[in-house]
Amino acid sequence: MENITVKENAMPGTLNWQLNQYQFDYTEIDHNHGTSLIHGARSAVIEGYASLTSVYPGESIDFMISTSPACSFTVDIYRLGYYGGTGGRHLLRLGTFDGEEQTVPMESVERLRECKWRPSVTLQVPDEWVSGVYLAKLTRNVMLGAQSYITFVVKQQRKTEILVQVSDLTWQAYNKWPGTSSIYDDGVEPWYTGPNVRVSFDRPYSKYFQVVDSPLSGGSGEFLLWEFPLAYWLEAEGYDVTYCSNLDLHRDASLLDKCQVFISSGHDEYWTREMYEHACNARDAGVSLLFLSGNAVYHEIIPYGDEGAPFRSFARRKRFMDEHELMGAASFASGYGDWTVVNPEHWVFEGTGMKSGDSIPGLIGWEYHGLPLKEIEGLEILAHSELIGIADEVRDNADGSHTFGDAKHAATIYPGPRNNWVFNAGTIWWGEGLSNPPGHIPASGTFSRVQGPDSRVQQITRNLLARCLKDNVNRM
Structure with a gap:
């Protein structure tokens, strides 16, 4: 079977997908005073959003764009991947278009900011474009x-080895555009976690406001921060990816019917119950x-x-209490540490040279x-690590009881029912150990930072994919 991803990455790449100039507003400084939150959320001089989060080839997608002051602009479309180390391929230039300043909507009672901007550009995605994460780069003339x-995202209904899910619900939950309108903002507290707050995809992405200040990622959600290193590495390695x-x-x-491996990457915090059930199925x-992911x-x-x-x-409903039944281990907030091996004889570690107690520095974060873990025969803890900067290891159960973790990180694996596997790395920063592509700023946080690509993380990931693809070859 032809590897479409390898064929795509043989096309000429360019570094020009990256932003060169940027300008941010600083209207939220007073609100964030006394916190560690990053300022300068909005780029009002040129900003926009798409009518859809994903689209099939042949379908159309609208770009709603505002320029302030009004100014003509161009739109360049790039697909991100490996492309000989450049990280992107230029596919199309659109424009020049006449720009206009579009209105910032009033907040609703739920603090919802839902733009009703006029479409500035309509793109019919060519049939030959392959699945990938795409950037429309907007430039003032x-x-x-x-x-x-x-x-x-351009998606495809085709057989593939790997299906990678981007974490755009979480990008949107943390999106503060135009300044203080994330799912965590109630008008008073910068980390509100109660009800009656809703966020919308009908608005631009602000610059991400915690952990790392990355102005050259403006408008890309969190993809360039935590997820691009995985995509870059997978495509460099020659896997067939959608x-x-x-x-x-x-x-x-139905997209999951076409793949052998499904990957959740980066900061994949916000899910619907339907997403959970579909992943279980x-x-x-x-x-x-x-x-x-973490x-x-x-x-x-x-x-x-x-x-x-x-x-x-969407709005926040409640915390999941059964995520470990899917992932193998439970989900927690802040915690930093070294990813420490406790089961070096497992096949996951073949070729790494790792021994019990060996660690990959700074890989756990943020x-x-x-614990707690899924109770299933065959589940194994692969890494069990001390942490600092822990925010929460207590889970409040629906019956009023409490479940306590052990204040440690755990990476797990368990067998599925049909020669498949479920692996849980247990950290947002796993991709940081795979690659450091152009346009990427290595992650760091309050208590720790990653050291960059690590051959052991790469080999563990190769081992996982090799076993998953080999054991489950009959799915395709």
Whole structure:
């Protein structure tokens, strides 16, 4: 079978997908005073959002764009991947277009900011475009004009080795655009976790506001921060990969019928109950699940939208209490540490040279997974690590009781029912150990930082994929 991803990455790449100039507003400084939150959320000079989080080839997607002051602009479309180390391929230039300043909507009673901007550009995705994460790079047509991104996924209904899910529900939950309108903002506290707050995809992405200040990622959600290193590495290694949005796992789960391995990457915190059930069904049908993520499946959300259409806004419902039944280990918030091996004889560690007690420095952060674990025959703890900066290891159960973790990180693996596997790395920063592509700023946090690509992380990931693809070859 032809490897479409390898063929795509043989095309000429470019470094020009990266932003060169940027300009941010600082309207939220007073609100964030006395906190460690990063300022400068909005780029009002040029910003935009897409009408859909993902699209099939042949379908159309609208880009809603605002320029302030009004200015003409161009749109360049890039697909991200390996491309000989450049990280991106230029596919299309659109424009020049006349820009306009579009209105910032008033907040609703739920603090919802839902833009009703006029479409500035409509793109019909060419049939030949392959699945991937795409950036629309917006540029003001002035000398050294400011730039920003719009991010979207092209998905495909085709057989593939690996399906990677981007964590765009979590990107949107933390999106503060235009300044203090994330799911954590109640108008007073910067870390509100109560009810009656809703967020919408109908608005631009602000610059991410915690852990790392990355102005050159403006408009890309969290993809360039935690998820691009995985995609870059997978495509460099020659795997056949397709991509989907969180919203696809919610309402287009037939995509999982076409893959052997499904990967959750980065900061995959916000899920619907339907996403959870679809992932369980895929596991039971023989798909291997790799949670190369931390704080995953932590908050269950309430979706809002028209019947039969992708939802465009959501609110926090409650914390998941059964995520360990899917992932093998439970989801927690802040915690930093070295990823420490306790089961070096396991096949996952073949070729790494790792012994019991060996550690990969700084790989755990800034949020993690740990006990309690799924009670199933064959589950094994692969790494069990001391942590610092722990925010929460107590789980409040529905019956009023409490479940206590051991204040440690745990990486686990357990067998699925059809020669498949479920692996849980237990850290947002797993991808940091795989690669450091162009445009990426290595992660760091309050108590720790990663050291960059590590051959042991790479070999563990190769071992996992080799076993999952070999043991489950009959799925394809």
